[in-house]
Amino acid sequence: MPRPRQALLSRDRIVATALALIDADGLAALSTRRLAAALGVQGPSLYNHFGTKDEILDAVADSVTATVDVGGFGRYDWCEALRHWARSYRAALAAHPNIVPYLAQGPGRRPAALAMADAVYGALVRAGWPPARATHVGAALRYFVAGSALGSFARGFVEDRALYATHPHLGQAHRLAGHQERVDEGAFTLGLDALLHGLSAEYDRTVAGVERVAGTE
Structure with missing residues (x-):
């Protein structure tokens, strides 16, 4: 044969x-x-x-993980690079939500996952974040992205208006599932903006503030 x-x-x-x-x-x-x-x-x-x-x-x-775009690190400032990475990361995970619990265990020995962690952490340290804080920042973004990719908030509400009759603040909840992409994308964007705004404020208060003080001495 x-x-x-x-x-x-x-x-x-x-x-x-x-x-x-x-x-x-x-x-x-x-x-x-x-x-x-x-x-x-x-x-x-x-x-x-x-x-x-x-x-x-x-x-x-x-x-x-290998489909996530980490090219923004080294091309944009740390905050915009995190935004670019987080959106690409979410897209990759949202396309395969059933693998997210396994990915959430951490990079282990996986080459692409280690390369991604190195790119994120390295960019933050180069931007002036203290190493321990850079670890916190990277972890916080990963928690947020992984959580957002695990499921759909909008699809958690069934399209049954009568179900919400006894819940006065949920009168339009039956419409959420029909607007899944817009609701979930809007929530992710809002959360990411808020998270990055808070990180930028801390950076200006701590990292950049220390650099300004050092420059006057």
């Missing part, structure tokens, strides 16, 4: 198929048996490319 011109499996194909399964049915539904079936191979074939299921999940998570 002649050998196929292309290998049946590759790391990229395994990762793409695993991500599609997670997108469709969630993290808990992914198993090596189901993944192998979706790929049309036997389970042991996966282990020619990955040692464990966790290695597959790491690769899947990192494939999502």
Whole structure:
């Protein structure tokens, strides 16, 4: 029997198929048996490319992180770079919300995740943030972005006007689901603006203030 011109499996194909399964049915539904079936191979074939299921999940998570644009660091000032990064980060996570709980565990040994953390932290330190505070800033943005990508506020309200009859302040809540993108995007933008405004105020009060005082001595 002649050998196929292309290998049946590759790391990229395994990762793409695993991500599609997670997108469709969630993290808990992914198993090596189901993944192998979706790929049309036997389970042991996966282990020619990955040692464990966790290695597959790491690769899947990192494939999502790799789509985040960190090019703003080094091109914009720290605050605008954070805005650019946060919007790209949210878009990447919102496209694959079922993988967010795994990503939220931290970068671990994942190359793209470590590169992203290095870009964010490095830019903040170069801008003058003390190292410990730079860690806090990066973590705060990551909490906010990950939380916003986990679900839709608007879709949490069903389109049943009668349901809200006994809640006088929710008379228009049945309309929220029909305006999901506008509501969720507006909430994210408002929160991001408020967070960055607060960080800018702290930067001006502490980092820039210290630099101004030092310059007069």
